[in-house]
Amino acid sequence: MKKINIAIDGPVGCGKSVTAKLLAKKLNYKFLDTGLMYRAIGFYLNKLNIDINKVKPEDLKNIDIKFNENNKIILNNTLIENNILKTDECGKWASDYGTNKYVREFLSKKQKEIVNEKSYVAEGRDIGSVVIPDAELKIYLDADILIRAKRRLEDAKKKGENYNLKEMLKIVEQRDYNDKNRDISPLIKCSDAILIDTSYITIEEQVDKLYELAIKAINT
Numbered sequence: 001m002k003k004i005n006i007a008i009d010g011p012v013g014c015g016k017s018v019t020a021k022l023l024a025k026k027l028n029y030k031f032l033d034t035g036l037m038y039r040a041i042g043f044y045l046n047k048l049n050i051d052i053n054k055v056k057p058e059d060l061k062n063i064d065i066k067f068n069e070n071n072k073i074i075l076n077n078t079l080i081e082n083n084i085l086k087t088d089e090c091g092k093w094a095s096d097y098g099t100n101k102y103v104r105e106f107l108s109k110k111q112k113e114i115v116n117e118k119s120y121v122a123e124g125r126d127i128g129s130v131v132i133p134d135a136e137l138k139i140y141l142d143a144d145i146l147i148r149a150k151r152r153l154e155d156a157k158k159k160g161e162n163y164n165l166k167e168m169l170k171i172v173e174q175r176d177y178n179d180k181n182r183d184i185s186p187l188i189k190c191s192d193a194i195l196i197d198t199s200y201i202t203i204e205e206q207v208d209k210l211y212e213l214a215i216k217a218i219n220t
């Protein structure tokens with residue numbers, strides 16, 4: 001059977017991660033969460049107190065970042081648990097440091113190497129535009145901003161983070177602004193990406209829709 005790569009992009013709270021993970025499982029493909037890599041680098045650079053605008057290639061050259069067999073990040077031989085990386089604070093560092101040219105070059109190079117063997121479902125903000133511009137299937141997931149904020153609020157509650165809807169809406173608006181307006185590889189819907197609005201569909205319906213599109217792409 002033909003091996004393809006599937007690129008999934010979209011803003012915060014559109015359901016990319018869970019959809020991509022389930023789709024990969026259903027197809028027996030590998031899953032690449034590029035946001036987790038940005039989160040790990042954001043976590044690391046913030047810890048070192050490096051100014052977002054002053055990150056230099058030297059700051060990155062000794063970083064070894066990879067995934068283990070459970071899709072957990074290993075940074076310089078140390079496992080960083082998802083509960084550390086998946087906080088909204090870490091998401092903000094990821095988004096902020098992700099505006100830096102050297103950070104983007106460093107991570108997109110690594111991501112390109114990973115997906116080179118094909119059979120990947122990769123999700124992020126620049127997958128269709130930069131990481132896998134030749135992906136056989138490109139999807140752009142989107143949803144109403146209020147619905148996305150409500151989803152994030154539910155996620156935050158489960159993690160024990162206390163926000164109200166107004167605060168979460170502000171976080172989501174800020175993240176959208178950052179991700180869509182940065183100078184280098186901003187979040188965009190590629191002209192050859194299929195737009196799916198997830199506002200009023202369930203995760204199962206999302207996965208089924210993408211699975212159908214993936215099978216079609218594999219068979220053409």
Ligand code: DC
Binds near residue numbers: 094124127175
């Ligand atoms: O998908 P996520 O919420 O884990 O991503 C966190 C941030 O990382 C996101 O707001 C912007 C940045 N990011 C990016 O710039 N490019 C990617 N391919 C993935 C994430």
